[in-house]
Amino acid sequence: MKIAISTSGSTLDAPLDPRFGRAVRFLVYDLEQKTFTLVDNEQNLNAAQGAGIQAAKTVVESGAQAVISGHCGPKAFTVLSAAGIAIYHCNADSIAAALEQHANGELQPAQDANVEGHWV
Amino acid sequence: MKLAIASGKGGTGKTTLAVALAQASTSAVQLLDCDVEEPNGHIFIKPEFTSHEDVTIAIPALDETLCTNCGKCGEICQFSAIVTIVNQTMIFSDMCHSCGGCILVCPENALHEQAKGIGCIDSALGCGTNHNIDFIKGTLDVGQAMSPPVIRAVKRKISPATLAILDCPPGTSCPMITAVTGSDFVILVTEPTPFGLHDLKLAVETMRSMDLPFGVVVNRAGCGDDRVNDYCSAEQIPLLLQIPDDRRVANAYSRGEGLLEAMPELAPQLRAMVQDISSKVVISAEGKQ
Amino acid sequence: MKEIIIISGKGGTGKTSITASFAVLSKNAVLADCDVDAADLHLLLTPTNQQCHPFISGHIAHIDTEKCSGCGTCLSLCRYDAIVAHDATYSVVASSCEGCKVCVTFCPEQAIDFPEQRCGEWYKSMTRCGPMIHARLDIGAENSGKLVSLVRKQAQELAKEQNCELILIDGPPGIGCPVIAATTGTDAVFVITEPTCSGKHDLLRVLELTSHFDIPAYVCVNKWDINPSMTQEIQSSARAHGAQIIGTIPYDNQVTKAQIAGKTIVEYGNSISAIAIKQIWQDFSSAIEI
Numbered sequence: 135m136k137i138a139i140s141t142s143g144s145t146l147d148a149p150l151d152p153r154f155g156r157a158v159r160f161l162v163y164d165l166e167q168k169t170f171t172l173v174d175n176e177q178n179l180n181a182a183q184g185a186g187i188q189a190a191k192t193v194v195e196s197g198a199q200a201v202i203s204g205h206c207g208p209k210a211f212t213v214l215s216a217a218g219i220a221i222y223h224c225n226a227d228s229i230a231a232a233l234e235q236h237a238n239g240e241l242q243p244a245q246d247a248n249v250e251g252h253w254v
Numbered sequence: 255m256k257l258a259i260a261s262g263k264g265g266t267g268k269t270t271l272a273v274a275l276a277q278a279s280t281s282a283v284q285l286l287d288c289d290v291e292e293p294n295g296h297i298f299i300k301p302e303f304t305s306h307e308d309v310t311i312a313i314p315a316l317d318e319t320l321c322t323n324c325g326k327c328g329e330i331c332q333f334s335a336i337v338t339i340v341n342q343t344m345i346f347s348d349m350c351h352s353c354g355g356c357i358l359v360c361p362e363n364a365l366h367e368q369a370k371g372i373g374c375i376d377s378a379l380g381c382g383t384n385h386n387i388d389f390i391k392g393t394l395d396v397g398q399a400m401s402p403p404v405i406r407a408v409k410r411k412i413s414p415a416t417l418a419i420l421d422c423p424p425g426t427s428c429p430m431i432t433a434v435t436g437s438d439f440v441i442l443v444t445e446p447t448p449f450g451l452h453d454l455k456l457a458v459e460t461m462r463s464m465d466l467p468f469g470v471v472v473n474r475a476g477c478g479d480d481r482v483n484d485y486c487s488a489e490q491i492p493l494l495l496q497i498p499d500d501r502r503v504a505n506a507y508s509r510g511e512g513l514l515e516a517m518p519e520l521a522p523q524l525r526a527m528v529q530d531i532s533s534k535v536v537i538s539a540e541g542k543q
Numbered sequence: 544m545k546e547i548i549i550i551s552g553k554g555g556t557g558k559t560s561i562t563a564s565f566a567v568l569s570k571n572a573v574l575a576d577c578d579v580d581a582a583d584l585h586l587l588l589t590p591t592n593q594q595c596h597p598f599i600s601g602h603i604a605h606i607d608t609e610k611c612s613g614c615g616t617c618l619s620l621c622r623y624d625a626i627v628a629h630d631a632t633y634s635v636v637a638s639s640c641e642g643c644k645v646c647v648t649f650c651p652e653q654a655i656d657f658p659e660q661r662c663g664e665w666y667k668s669m670t671r672c673g674p675m676i677h678a679r680l681d682i683g684a685e686n687s688g689k690l691v692s693l694v695r696k697q698a699q700e701l702a703k704e705q706n707c708e709l710i711l712i713d714g715p716p717g718i719g720c721p722v723i724a725a726t727t728g729t730d731a732v733f734v735i736t737e738p739t740c741s742g743k744h745d746l747l748r749v750l751e752l753t754s755h756f757d758i759p760a761y762v763c764v765n766k767w768d769i770n771p772s773m774t775q776e777i778q779s780s781a782r783a784h785g786a787q788i789i790g791t792i793p794y795d796n797q798v799t800k801a802q803i804a805g806k807t808i809v810e811y812g813n814s815i816s817a818i819a820i821k822q823i824w825q826d827f828s829s830a831i832e833i
Contacts, residue, residue, distance in 0.1 A: 156696070183689060184334020184349055191328075194339045209334075209346055217339055262581050264716040265555010269741065291717035292552055292748060294741040332601065332644050353622055353643030396751040399688070399720040424554045424716055425580035428685050431638050435624075448802050449559065453581040460682045464638060478799050501769075508770035510740035 137236065138162045138198035139229050140189075144172055146230040152204025155186035161229055162196045171196075186210030194219065202232050208247040255532055256418045258437040262453025264424035266443045267473035267497070272421035273298045274513040276387045278524040282416045283387055288433040289423040290373060290392040290404040298512045301378030301389045309392070309407045310369035313347040314356050320364035327356035327365065348399065371395070373404040375411070388413075402432040409433070417528070426460040434461075438535045440468040441494065446478035451485060458491065467538060469531070474499040494527050544702050545730040545833055546695075548577070550714035550722060552745030556737045557765040560798060561820065562713040563587040563807040566672040568824045569833075572709040574670065575698035576677035577691045577725040579663065584713045587807050590668030590675050598663040598678065600689050601642040604635045610654030617646035617655065638683040663690055667697065674701055688724030691715070695725065709833055718752050726752065731831045732760045734786070738773040746777060750784040760786040761830065763823060767791035789830065790823035792816050 140157035141148050151157040156175075163170040173196045175189055186206070190213035193201055200220040214221055222241040226232040235241050259272040269287075273295055276285040287295040314327075314336060325338035335350035336343065347370055357365045373394040381387040392408035394401045401423070412418045422433035434440050440461055444454040454470070461468040470486050475496035486493045497503075497513070497520070506516035514521055549562045563584060566574050576584040604625070606617070611632045618626040618633060625639035626646065635646075635655075647655040662684035668675045676697045678690050698710050712729065715721040726732060732753050736742040746762065753760040762781040767774040778788050795816035801808045809817045 153696075184337075184346070187334040187337055187346065187349075191337055191339050209349075212346075213337070213339055213344060216342060216344060263554065263583070264581075265553065291719045292741075292745040294553075294744060297740040297744060330644055330648055332642055351641055351643060353641060353645050354620070355643055355645040355648065358620070358645065359648065394719065396718055396748055397723075397755050399723055401717075401719050426682060427580045427680055427721075428683075429717075429719065431683055435639065447799050448586050448805070449583045452583055452586055456581060456682070463682050477796070479803050504766075504769050507741075508737075508739040508773055 135165050135200070136162050136196070136198040137165065137200045137202060137233070138173070138193045138196055139201075139232060140203040141229060143229075146170070146233075147228050149228055150202070150204060150224065150226060150232055152225070154201070154203040154206045154210055155189045157189065157203070160193060160196065160198070162198050163229075163233060184209070187213055190214050200236075202236065202241070206244070206247055211244070211247040255439070255535055256412060256420065256437045257528070257531065258420040258422050258434045258440045259443060260422040260430055260434055260440055260457060261424055261443045262426055262455070262457035263444065263450055266445050266450060268424070268443050269294045269298070269421050270473070270507060270513050271441070271443055271471060272419050274520065275419050275524055275528060277382055277512060277514050278521040279386060279417065279528070280384065280525070281386060284411075284413060284416050284418040285387055285389050286408050286411065286418060286420045287389075287391040288405050288408050288420050290394040290401045290408065291423060291429070293391050293393055295389065295421050296391050297510045299378075299381050299387065299389050301381045301391075303376040303378045305377045307375050308371045309373040309375060309404045310371050311350070311352040311403050312354070312367040313350045313352065313370045314345055314365045315368040316343055316345060317364045317366070320362045322362055324361065326359045326361065330355040330359045351400075352403070372398045372400070375404075375408055377411070401429045405429060405432045409436075426456045431460070431464070434466060435464070437466060439531050440466050441471055442468055443471050443473055444482055445474045446472055446476070446480070446482045448481070450478070451482050454482060454485070458489070467534065469494040472496045494531070495523060544708055544710070545831060546699070546710040546712065546728070547731050547733060547831065548712040548714045548726055548729045549733045549735060550726065550749060551716060551735050552718065552749035553736065553742050554716035556735050556742060557792070558716075558735055559583045559587070559713050560802070560808060561733075561735055561765070562711055564809045564820045565711055565824055566670070567807050567809050568821060569672075569709055569711065569828075571707050572673050572711050573698050573702045573705070573707045574673060574675040575694050575710055575712045576675070577694050577712050577721070578715040579678045579680045579690045579694065579721065580715060582677055582679060584675070585677055587802065587805065588670040588672060588675060589805065590666070590670045590677065592666050592668050594667040596665050597661050598665055598690050598693065599659050600662045601660050601685065602644070602657045603637055603640045603642055603660045604644075604646050605656045605658060606632070606634055607654045607656060608632045608634070610652050612652050612654070614651060616649055616651060620645050620649055642685075660684075665690065665694060665697065667701070673707070674705065676701065688720040691721045691724040718748050722752070726758065727756055729758055732758050733789070733827065734760055734762045735765050736762065736777060737766050738764055738770040738777060740773070743773065743777045743780065747780060747784065750781065750786055754785060761789040761827060762786045763789050763791065765792045766794040768793050787830070789827050790819065792819045792823070
């Protein structure tokens with residue numbers, strides 16, 4: 135299974151980017167292979183609107199089946215849920231720590247968006 | 255003639271002036287409240303509305319039996335209002351700008367338009383003591399983000415034969431621009447304060463970029479300093495009228511009474527100003543022919 | 544860290560004047576001017592611009608007249624009256640173009656370009672009251688709320704970096720996109736209104752918006768003595784709509800004098816409104832626990 139984690143860095147020591155829609159990129163970690171790829175999210179930097187939706191599309195297309203992020207708005211949540219992707223909110227210091235929390239079953243899947251949309 | 259009353263800064267007296275101009279008029283006039291986020295004209299006109307219509311925008315609806323999830327709709331959409339994710343196509347109607355692009359581009363004809371209500375227009379004919387004011391009020395539903403479609407719907411009620419006074423939204427971005435577009439003349443209302451001057455300059459830049467003839471009315475003259483007047487002189491902008499700062503006006507306004515109720519002596523000055531603007535507009539139209 | 548926004552519904556009730564006063568009275572705050580259409584906070588806080596960034600958002604259509612065959616397809620498809628005809632060719636009215644890409648996509652000659660649009664700029668500055676993020680939208684640019692959201696995000700990052708406990712947001716008038724973008728996710732809304740029928744009408748629409756987003760609202764009537772009975776009416780209506788009343792400010796001609804002097808009213812002697820505002824700030828800060 136693959137998990138996508140929002141980040142501005144490029145290694146497992148990097149911190150989480152608490153924003154989902156406007157995160158710089160996603161680190162997509164393969165739990166079986168223990169390898170990862172980096173998926174760029176910069177199409178959203180200058181998007182007129184809909185950053186959350188586009189980020190969700192990027193995550194779905196990466197093959198990830200779960201997402202770990204800080205804040206996820208209602209439209210991104212709708213898209214991810216429709217694709218059957220579990221969303222976890224986490225404020226760990228690094229991607230590695232977040233993955234560990236997930237492996238230990240410490241993270242609960244979100245039932246709803248945890249921030250308001252930005253109407254842009 | 256289409257006469258728009260606008261400003262950069264909010265709260266300078268657009269509605270106050272628009273209502274007073276309509277009430278001072280001795281012939282048939284339309285007063286269109288285009289400040290659809292916060293329409294206030296009705297407070298002073300006290301209309302008995304006789305017609306109500308919903309304003310809708312067209313948003314896409316999907317026939318899933320025809321959809322192949324090819325993704326072309328999502329590709330053309332600039333607003334993320336429709337997006338195809340693997341094997342489903344989702345619509346976020348509050349993001350939709352009603353451009354019709356997705357419907358045009360769909361190779362399977364799987365999308366059609368449906369109406370979504372975003373606001374309404376209320377109209378009242380023959381208002382005012384002379385029964386000569388047709389009042390049209392546009393209102394955007396609370397929670398809806400975009401006002402331009404409602405503003406355009408209000409402007410479609412303009413009758414070409416009469417004087418149409420448009421009470422416009424504040425600012426210089428899309429709602430104000432949608433309201434003033436196509437006007438014959440724009441009156442920019444300001445106050446003689448640093449905020450008033452700063453925002454007036456933005457409004458003037460906007461008028462010049464749209465090539466619209468305009469003039470300035472200073473409201474609450476005397477409450478601040480002379481920099482607005484000096485600016486108008488230096489920029490050769492017609493200073494059409496100065497309404498003095500008078501607590502009677504503030505008190506009357508607070509009770510929902512118009513400018514002319516506090517200062518009836520202004521009525522002939524307002525009529526003269528409209529007459530003057532009207533001749534400028536005619537001369538300009540003749541010049542262009 | 545808390546985010547507070549000052550809005551009004553109706554324009555001209557004193558949002559910017561009061562935000563600036565709060566900026567002076569607060570300690571350790573980041574200031575955000577989200578009235579990107581007609582930003583005035585800088586006139587009182589005189590920021591020194593440290594960084595200036597362009598704001599790019601969306602696209603705009605542009606017809607290459609050399610490739611244009613004059614078929615008129617663009618005009619027939621445009622829903623925003625943004626295409627005009629001239630003799631044998633067509634052009635785009637930039638201020639009306641919605642950036643939807645329909646004309647670009649369907650032009651049979653592919654004669655329409657779709658460049659990214661620079662819509663304004665944003666600034667990260669320093670003021671005597673703390674760091675400030677502000678912006679300027681270009682004339683005619685769309686005000687979807689995206690620049691407002693950017694100003695807020697930059698303010699949030701700055702507050703984190705500098706360990707500030709408060710973000711004070713000067714909000715836009717109205718209830719549309721920019722207000723929604725400025726208000727969602729804030730911890731409290733401070734609504735400043737005036738004792739007029741218009742003020743009351745617009746206040747109630749704003750309170751509908753704050754309940755819609757489930758954000759606590761605190762209402763203050765400015766220039767209350769212009770109409771004391773309307774002030775009372777407004778306060779009862781506000782309470783009935785679930786808002787809390789957080790004081791009143793008397794009409795004070797010193798406010799304009801202070802503005803002309805480039806100062807906030809709380810820095811301009813001890814006028815009646817300055818005294819009221821200082822008390823309101825104390826009460827409001829305890830109410831929201833900062």
